[in-house]
Amino acid sequence: MSNGQDLGVRRFGRVNWLGLWTLIQREVRRFLNVWSQTVMAPLINAGLFLMVFVLAVGPNRGPVMGVPFIEFIAPGILTMTVIQNAFANCSSSLASAKVQGNIVDTLMPPLNAAELVAGYLMGAVARGALVAIVIALGVWLFLGVGMAHPLWVVFFVFVGSVFMGGLGLIAGIFANKFDQLAAISNFIVTPLAFLSGTFYSIEAMPPALQSLSYANPFFYIIDGVRYGMLGVSDSSPVFGAVFSMFAAVLVVAINHYWFKRGYRLKA
Secondary structure, three states: OOOOOOOOOEOOEOOOHHHHHHHHHHHHHHHHOOHHHHHHHHHHHHHHHHHHHHHHHOOOOOOEOOEOHHHHHHHHHHHHHHHHHHHHHHHHHHHHHHHHOOOHHHHOOOOOHHHHHHHHHHHHHHHHHHHHHHHHHHHHHHHOOOOOOHHHHHHHHHHHHHHHHHHHHHHHHHOOOHHHHHHHHHHHHHHHHHOOOOOOOHHHOOHHHHHHHOOOHHHHHHHHHHHHHHOOOOOOHHHHHHHHHHHHHHHHHHHHHHHHHOOOOOO
16 A cells, blocks of 8 residues: 555544554664764764864854853754754665665555654654753753753754754655765755854854855754854844744655655655
């Protein structure tokens, strides 16, 4: 039975909650089985970023937007790590299934397109949230950076994970081998994350690059988390929330349409 068909009210209800929960569990267990790579490695990388900047810049670096430089970059590093992990969770899961030829095991169960997309995305959200908690605890313990507006942090981590998980599904759908997936990550995702105010205020950028940043969802996600942690931001957190939600909804709609059609998924 194809997940792309309009099945109406199915024998287990309008939503296959058991199937959806099983898919979510699979995605979560997949990254927890390699926790040293998916949880500890991001924490170590974030710590190394902070250490390198402290050693390279030194104590003479002035404050940025009224806060010490090392505290200013902590939310950016946290967010960059979260969105990269959310992207990697969905893209690697889908690409691995296609390369190994077992994607049919996901497409054949009685799950419709919305349930498939939701299952993958919830796995990305779980990984993003876990990474965020671990790094947030680290910067609180070692830097004393807390949460000025914790609900904003939760919101932008959730929306950012959904958005990046959706982009990861798009990458996984397009990629037929791991080299293509790595190219998308290295030449699109990483540059956009680094050039979105992770390590600096975009007020320091030339006007042309500032305009490009204001059209980049990555910027609003990073800026929103910074506002939630430090209470300072380059843009309005409300506008950033609306822009980020629009970008996430657009990406999820594309995912749903492609899964419903079986685009580049079915032989």
